[in-house]
Amino acid sequence: xxxxxxxxxxxKEGDRTAFESMIRIYYRPLFEYGRKxxxxxxxxxxxxxxxxxxLWERRASIGNTDHIKPYLLTSLRxxxxxxxxxxxxxxxxxxxxxxxxxxxDAVDIKIISTDATxxxxxxxxxxxxxxxxxxxxxxxxxxxxNLSNDEIAVVMAISRPAVSNLLHQSLKLxxxxxxxxxxxxxxxxxxx
Amino acid sequence: MKEYKNYNLEDFLLDDSFRNWxxxxxxxxxxxWIDISQRYPEKQAIILQxxxxxxxxxxxxxxxxxxxxxxxxxxxxKSTEQESIPEYKVATVNWKWWTAAATVVLALGIGWLxxxxxxxxxxxxxxxxxxxxxxxxxxxxxxxxxxxxxxTLPDSSIIELTPKSKISYAQPFVINxxxxxxxxxxxxxxxxxxxxxxxxxxxxxxxxRVVGTCFLVKASGENVEVLVRSGRVSVVAMKDVNNQKxxxxxxxxxxxxxxxxxxxxxxxxxxxxxxxxxxVKIDAKPDFNFxxxxxxxxxxxxxxxxxxxxxxxxxxxxxxFLRVKLNDEPFxxxxxxxxxxxxxxxxxxxxxxxxxxxxxQ
Numbered sequence: 280x281x282x283x284x285x286x287x288x289x290x291k292e293g294d295r296t297a298f299e300s301m302i303r304i305y306y307r308p309l310f311e312y313g314r315k316x317x318x319x320x321x322x323x324x325x326x327x328x329x330x331x332x333x334l335w336e337r338r339a340s341i342g343n344t345d346h347i348k349p350y351l352l353t354s355l356r357x358x359x360x361x362x363x364x365x366x367x368x369x370x371x372x373x374x375x376x377x378x379x380x381x382x383x384d385a386v387d388i389k390i391i392s393t394d395a396t397x398x399x400x401x402x403x404x405x406x407x408x409x410x411x412x413x414x415x416x417x418x419x420x421x422x423x424x425n426l427s428n429d430e431i432a433v434v435m436a437i438s439r440p441a442v443s444n445l446l447h448q449s450l451k452l453x454x455x456x457x458x459x460x461x462x463x464x465x466x467x468x469x470x471x
Numbered sequence: 472m473k474e475y476k477n478y479n480l481e482d483f484l485l486d487d488s489f490r491n492w493x494x495x496x497x498x499x500x501x502x503x504w505i506d507i508s509q510r511y512p513e514k515q516a517i518i519l520q521x522x523x524x525x526x527x528x529x530x531x532x533x534x535x536x537x538x539x540x541x542x543x544x545x546x547x548x549k550s551t552e553q554e555s556i557p558e559y560k561v562a563t564v565n566w567k568w569w570t571a572a573a574t575v576v577l578a579l580g581i582g583w584l585x586x587x588x589x590x591x592x593x594x595x596x597x598x599x600x601x602x603x604x605x606x607x608x609x610x611x612x613x614x615x616x617x618x619x620x621x622x623t624l625p626d627s628s629i630i631e632l633t634p635k636s637k638i639s640y641a642q643p644f645v646i647n648x649x650x651x652x653x654x655x656x657x658x659x660x661x662x663x664x665x666x667x668x669x670x671x672x673x674x675x676x677x678x679x680r681v682v683g684t685c686f687l688v689k690a691s692g693e694n695v696e697v698l699v700r701s702g703r704v705s706v707v708a709m710k711d712v713n714n715q716k717x718x719x720x721x722x723x724x725x726x727x728x729x730x731x732x733x734x735x736x737x738x739x740x741x742x743x744x745x746x747x748x749x750x751v752k753i754d755a756k757p758d759f760n761f762x763x764x765x766x767x768x769x770x771x772x773x774x775x776x777x778x779x780x781x782x783x784x785x786x787x788x789x790x791x792f793l794r795v796k797l798n799d800e801p802f803x804x805x806x807x808x809x810x811x812x813x814x815x816x817x818x819x820x821x822x823x824x825x826x827x828x829x830x831x832q
Contacts, residue, residue, distance in 0.1 A: 298551070302544050307535065314533045328547055329664055335551040362666060403527045422490075422528035450481040457520075 284345045315419045317359045349430040406456045414449035483521035493525045596676040596709040598655035613637040631659040677732045680705045706730050728822040741822035747777045747802040759797035766791035783826035791831035
């Protein structure tokens with residue numbers, strides 16, 4: 280992507296506007312992705328903050344890229360995993376931040392409802408939450424971030440065949456769960 | 472043309488052209504896919520499901536607001552701006568400048584000289600004790616001038632050292648994944664973020680661990696005080712640092728909270744700083760114009776703007792509504808006005824505002 284190459288080039292030369300527009304473009308995608316692999320939104324914001332500040336500090340020495348998004352997603356992913364490893368060092372702080380997490384994962388959804396159109400979205404979210412983190416992550420990268428399989432391979436640090444394999448597996452699992460849920464709803468609907 | 476009759480849900484989902492059509496990114500695809508769905512009527516249900524899924528997955532489901540993004544962007548820009556600012560003035564002058572950055576003001580209780588005057592025997596957690604007992608050679612910097620002295624640490628963190636104050640740090644600076652600075656007197660710290668190597672400030676009997684970026688450490692008066700502007704900071708009494716069982720004495724401070732450390736009895740207590748400042752950035756002015764708002768939403772606005780937790784009984788107060796227009800009054804003035812209006816009272820405990828009310832009619 281030529282646009283990316285240019286923006287990246289300007290940023291590397293120390294262009295503040297280019298830097299700012301880069302943050303503006305990629306903040307939300309980074310955050311949405313980060314939420315798939317990190318619970319605490321405040322920690323995540325810190326991670327993204329650190330990601331960009333260290334990028335700025337190292338701007339002169341980092342290589343060229345024509346795909347900024349996968350590059351940033353990869354850096355964020357590495358950063359989050361490092362942050363998790365570090366957690367034993369700042370145990371108290373992590374503990375303190377755990378509070379908010381619980382409520383979010385308690386998926387409180389009325390699965391059985393007759394109002395199909397309204398509840399469809401809830402059902403989709405519900406099934407998403409029954410998948411593993413990795414399966415959720417790959418679906419997010421494919422469908423929300425709209426990455427190609429090659430790019431996903433880079434971000435998740437797995438081979439390209441592994442990407443299409445995992446992707447297929449996750450979607451198949453999703454389909455099966457979804458269909459059985461829909462069947463159940465229909466049966467219940469017919470019964471009552 | 473591809474064999475769509477064998478397409479299942481996954482195949483549709485993973486078809487680039489199908490995805491682009493659903494997302495409306497290419498209008499030229501309209502014809503193609505409308506044609507396909509007509510040609511394979513038995514696939515229509517699956518196509519609808521696939522569309523549903525793609526559209527749902529595309530939705531932003533984290534509750535990140537645009538305001539929050541703007542705030543985070545300006546935070547990043549400010550942190551990266553620092554290196555290009557050649558001279559940094561005293562903290563109070565640039566107070567607003569720091570609103571986004573983490574600022575800790577640490578007022579240190581015992582000027583160490585007076586301390587030594589009172590107690591001639593060496594204390595375990597004094598500056599001299601830290602410096603002489605440190606196993607590695609330290610570099611000491613004393614500000615003998617009458618102006619504040621700017622020091623750049625090896626990790627590119629910057630310290631503004633007030634006159635008659637001194638700091639020491641190890642060389643090399645990072646040892647055992649820690650960056651440690653020993654302080655006597657008063658200093659303003661702007662710490663370069665490095666999550667791998669946390670930053671510690673030892674000031675008398677109190678250890679301050681920096682999670683945020685900027686803070687002021689002051690040594691005067693009788694107690695050690697830590698005042699947090701924003702960001703996260705933890706403080707712990709030195710005597711408890713190596714005692715795992717007592718680690719719960721470690722206090723975490725959030726914006727506008729303050730810890731007071733008494734060296735005499737080694738106790739830390741949490742409170743609210745004297746003049747809490749709004750945490751929201753200046754150009755996004757918070758709206759304090761409450762037009763018949765339920766009291767819970769008033770408190771939650773204050774909680775958000777000042778970052779101070781409110782504790783109250785919503786079942787008693789759920790009939791309390793507030794119609795009042797507030798502006799730039801200090802936090803406690805606002806609190807007074809609100810409490811007087813709804814006939815409630817408040818007290819501060821453990822860094823929180825506790826509201827007492829008998830309810831409203």
